[in-house]
Amino acid sequence: MRLIYFGALVMAVWAxxxxxxxxxxxIEITDGVIEPLTFAIPIFEAENxxxxxxxxxxxxxxxxxxxxxxxxxxxxxxxxxxRRTTFAESVRYPDWRAINTQALMTAAVKTTSSGRLTVxxxxxxxxxxxxxxxxxxxxxxxxTVRRMAxxxxxxxxxxxxxxxxxxxxxxxxxxESGPKDNRRKRLAIMDFDGExxxxxxxxxxxxxxxxxxxxxxxxxxxxxxxGFPQIYLLNVGTAGRKRLPTPKNGMGxxxxxxxxxxxxxxxxxxxxxxxxxxxxxxxxxxxxMTSSPSIDTAPSFSSDGRQIVFESDRSGTQQLxxxxxSGGTPKRISFGNGRYGTxxxxxxxxxxxxTKQSNGRFGIGVMRTDGSEERxxxxxxxxxxxxxxxxxxxxxxxxxxxxxxGAPSLYSVDITGRxxxxxxxxxxxxxxxxxxxxx
Amino acid sequence: xSTGSYISLTLHTGLVGWLLFGGDFDPKPLEVPVTEVSxxxxxxxxxxxxxxxxxIDTSLEKATTQPDIEQSExxxxxxxxxxPEKTTQGLSPNVQNDTLPESVPDKPVRMEEVVIxxxxxxxxxxxxxxxxxxxxxxxxxxxxxxxAPVAVAPPAPDIDIGDITIDxxxxxxxxxxxxxxxxxxxxxxxxxxxxxxxENPSEAIKISKLAPPRSxxxxxxxxxxxxxxxxxEQTTSVAAPIDPLAVALAEALSGADVVPExxxxxxxxxxxxxxxxMQLAISPCWNLGxxxxxxxxxxxxxxxxxxxxGKPLANSIYLVGYExxxxxxxxxxxxxxxxxxxxxxxxxxxxxxxxxSAWQNxxxxxxxxxxxxx
Numbered sequence: 156m157r158l159i160y161f162g163a164l165v166m167a168v169w170a171x172x173x174x175x176x177x178x179x180x181x182i183e184i185t186d187g188v189i190e191p192l193t194f195a196i197p198i199f200e201a202e203n204x205x206x207x208x209x210x211x212x213x214x215x216x217x218x219x220x221x222x223x224x225x226x227x228x229x230x231x232x233x234x235x236x237x238r239r240t241t242f243a244e245s246v247r248y249p250d251w252r253a254i255n256t257q258a259l260m261t262a263a264v265k266t267t268s269s270g271r272l273t274v275x276x277x278x279x280x281x282x283x284x285x286x287x288x289x290x291x292x293x294x295x296x297x298x299t300v301r302r303m304a305x306x307x308x309x310x311x312x313x314x315x316x317x318x319x320x321x322x323x324x325x326x327x328x329x330x331e332s333g334p335k336d337n338r339r340k341r342l343a344i345m346d347f348d349g350e351x352x353x354x355x356x357x358x359x360x361x362x363x364x365x366x367x368x369x370x371x372x373x374x375x376x377x378x379x380x381x382g383f384p385q386i387y388l389l390n391v392g393t394a395g396r397k398r399l400p401t402p403k404n405g406m407g408x409x410x411x412x413x414x415x416x417x418x419x420x421x422x423x424x425x426x427x428x429x430x431x432x433x434x435x436x437x438x439x440x441x442x443x444m445t446s447s448p449s450i451d452t453a454p455s456f457s458s459d460g461r462q463i464v465f466e467s468d469r470s471g472t473q474q475l476x477x478x479x480x481s482g483g484t485p486k487r488i489s490f491g492n493g494r495y496g497t498x499x500x501x502x503x504x505x506x507x508x509x510t511k512q513s514n515g516r517f518g519i520g521v522m523r524t525d526g527s528e529e530r531x532x533x534x535x536x537x538x539x540x541x542x543x544x545x546x547x548x549x550x551x552x553x554x555x556x557x558x559x560x561g562a563p564s565l566y567s568v569d570i571t572g573r574x575x576x577x578x579x580x581x582x583x584x585x586x587x588x589x590x591x592x593x594x
Numbered sequence: 595x596s597t598g599s600y601i602s603l604t605l606h607t608g609l610v611g612w613l614l615f616g617g618d619f620d621p622k623p624l625e626v627p628v629t630e631v632s633x634x635x636x637x638x639x640x641x642x643x644x645x646x647x648x649x650i651d652t653s654l655e656k657a658t659t660q661p662d663i664e665q666s667e668x669x670x671x672x673x674x675x676x677x678p679e680k681t682t683q684g685l686s687p688n689v690q691n692d693t694l695p696e697s698v699p700d701k702p703v704r705m706e707e708v709v710i711x712x713x714x715x716x717x718x719x720x721x722x723x724x725x726x727x728x729x730x731x732x733x734x735x736x737x738x739x740x741x742a743p744v745a746v747a748p749p750a751p752d753i754d755i756g757d758i759t760i761d762x763x764x765x766x767x768x769x770x771x772x773x774x775x776x777x778x779x780x781x782x783x784x785x786x787x788x789x790x791x792x793e794n795p796s797e798a799i800k801i802s803k804l805a806p807p808r809s810x811x812x813x814x815x816x817x818x819x820x821x822x823x824x825x826x827e828q829t830t831s832v833a834a835p836i837d838p839l840a841v842a843l844a845e846a847l848s849g850a851d852v853v854p855e856x857x858x859x860x861x862x863x864x865x866x867x868x869x870x871x872m873q874l875a876i877s878p879c880w881n882l883g884x885x886x887x888x889x890x891x892x893x894x895x896x897x898x899x900x901x902x903x904g905k906p907l908a909n910s911i912y913l914v915g916y917e918x919x920x921x922x923x924x925x926x927x928x929x930x931x932x933x934x935x936x937x938x939x940x941x942x943x944x945x946x947x948x949x950x951s952a953w954q955n956x957x958x959x960x961x962x963x964x965x966x967x968x
Binding site for chain 1: 864869872873876877878879880881882883884885886887888889897908922923925926929932933934936937940952953955956957958959960961962963964965
């Protein structure tokens with residue numbers, strides 16, 4: 156019966172050609188361009204006289220944040236045709252189209268005598284001639300100008316690209332000073348753009364590999380404070396710290412938090428053999444996860460907290476392995492030429508970043524969690540220690556120059572491999588660990 | 595003795611004296627450059643040398659589904675038991691690579707607070723949307739009147755006919771022969787006769803063997819995946835993900851054309867150059883530079899209506915369907931596609947007006963697969 160109906164339907168279509176002629180013209184576009192999206196940010200309107208300087212500062216930071224992502228390109232205000240005077244003024248789209256503006260942001264800033272700061276803003280898609288989403292308003296203290304600007308930039312970035320925010324985040328790193336053969340290292344924390352640096356420890360003891368928790372309140376790091384490498388837990392708010400109890404007669408290092416910050420995975424070396432251990436933060440009890448005569452180190456949790464990835468030389472060369480947190484046989488995922496190390500699982504859970512040493516050079520790369528689609532994003536004399544931005548779109552790492560005067564510095568790169576740029580820090584830095592977006 | 599002998603005696607005496615006693619005047623022995631290198635501290639070295647053998651189980655790959663507890667220690671006190679180290683507030687602007695900023699008394703890191711207030715009334719200001727996309731890039735000249743309202747006198751003739759007549763030229767009685775001498779510049783190396791392949795089959799066979807057996811081009815262009823069509827849906831809301839079964843049913847029941855069939859009717863009615871021209875017109879404006887990673891994996895089909903001038907009608911652009919992502923990524927991919935259509939279509943696409951019915955409604959598939967690998 157169905158065949159009869161189907162046959163009748165086919166005959167009806169065939170007998171009435173006009174039915175088939177009325178479909179729309181179909182075209183497929185497979186080629187496009189990969190260019191930063193052009194945006195314009197007229198200086199934010201100051202709703203009162205005292206807010207003028209703040210408005211200018213916030214608009215400058217927002218533009219710098221968006222430009223630093225590599226996905227946007229600011230149009231100079233010299234080219235503006237339309238000069239907006241008030242926030243409520245309607246947008247003259249033709250004027251912005253004429254200078255090839257694709258996105259426009261308008262905002263107004265207001266301060267009060269009580270130290271209250273308010274920023275409201277709108278985003279417009281110029282060529283579509285519409286406002287993107289609703290306008291937003293942020294409030295805070297006048298002492299939070301930089302955070303306010305980062306929040307605004309995050310909203311713009313998120314609304315236009317669809318990616319999660321990351322501008323309003325902190326990065327913990329090791330600040331270095333002194334000559335190369337006698338470096339003094341101390342923990343420090345800064346904004347994502349290298350501003351607002353604050354030290355967390357003194358420079359009396361060597362510190363390594365800080366790892367910030369996913370709530371941004373605690374930092375794990377390795378310190379030689381007792382003359383022996385030990386794992387410490389530092390409270391970011393108070394700068395107080397505590398040594399974590401690791402198994403005796405050995406060295407604990409390379410710690411990292413689980414996504415819920417309730418567990419810690421770390422390496423423990425005893426008698427020349429390093430294995431992976433798991434510690435419950437509440438009870439301080441450790442459990443051994445690997446027992447191989449090889450060097451297993453640099454563990455990192457998956458985004459769901461169910462697996463870890465770590466480096467091991469059990470196959471003869473340094474490669475990456477993943478295994479369930481509940482236990483099981485590690486599975487090798489890297490098979491390329493060279494040595495792989497310092498793996499870090501993406502917050503999205505889809506990629507693993509790593510350091511690769513091959514042909515005398517170091518590079519930062521990413522691969523799928525099954526080891527496929529390996530891509531190198533950077534390469535130099537020494538690139539190492541990748542860390543993910545909270546949205547999983549950007550990777551930061553340390554790069555050190557060759558020679559006796561070579562000093563480490565921090566770089567970031569988009570996961571597409573574009574937009575490699577050095578962080579604007581005024582002192583050598585290494586071992587970055589990117590914290591979450593602040594609430 | 596001669597003067598030369600005196601000089602020679604003096605010099606030789608000095609040389610012998612320098613060889614015998616010159617070493618006594620050296621200030622100090624030559625120094626050997628030494629750099630002190632410290633890899634580990636003495637305490638660290640002692641610990642490493644006196645390290646006890648491992649007492650833990652080192653059996654190969656022992657899966658620990660029930661992890662063995664290595665050590666039982668008291669829970670971590672939430673109050674930190676070690677005083678904060680001396681910290682500073684920030685890097686001094688004058689910090690050099692080899693210097694450290696001055697330490698200041700302890701000061702904990704203060705986290706500033708920013709509160710997101712619920713959006714106030716920040717609706718878009720009143721904006722008049724024109725029916726057709728407006729542009730200021732190429733303003734049109736004002737139309738000129740074809741018929742003048744007042745008759746004017748005819749212009750003066752360009753040529754005046756004179757009164758003088760000139761006789762027609764007569765042919766010359768004897769034509770001078772002008773013979774240009776041509777000299778051979780190079781001996782002819784080829785045959786004066788043209789021999790075609792038809793007349794020389796052996797040569798043709800030899801050439802044919804060098805040719806590839808078949809074209810390297812694909813026999814047939816790969817067909818795009820079928821997508822759901824909802825032409826009556828004139829909204830920018832995100833459509834539901836495409837279900838292949840639903841596609842098949844929709845095609846069977848509605849009689850709508852999928853791409854292969856469309857190539858046989860509407861698309862066939864237009865010259866391929868016209869369609870290719872439209873593709874080339876939109877491609878430069880399809881910018882995926884600010885797209886999310888997820889949007890780069892999302893194919894969207896965008897429908898629109900064009901005016902007779904080839905311009906997209908305002909508010910006629912809608913999302914037909916998407917594939918390969920979620921609704922969020924589809925919305926971002928749709929916005930990129932919409933920007934491309936409006937930006938590059940503002941002047942109108944080059945389309946034959948006499949075939950308006952064939953391209954009045956267009957559905958464009960934006961497939962970013964090739965863009966991902968760039």
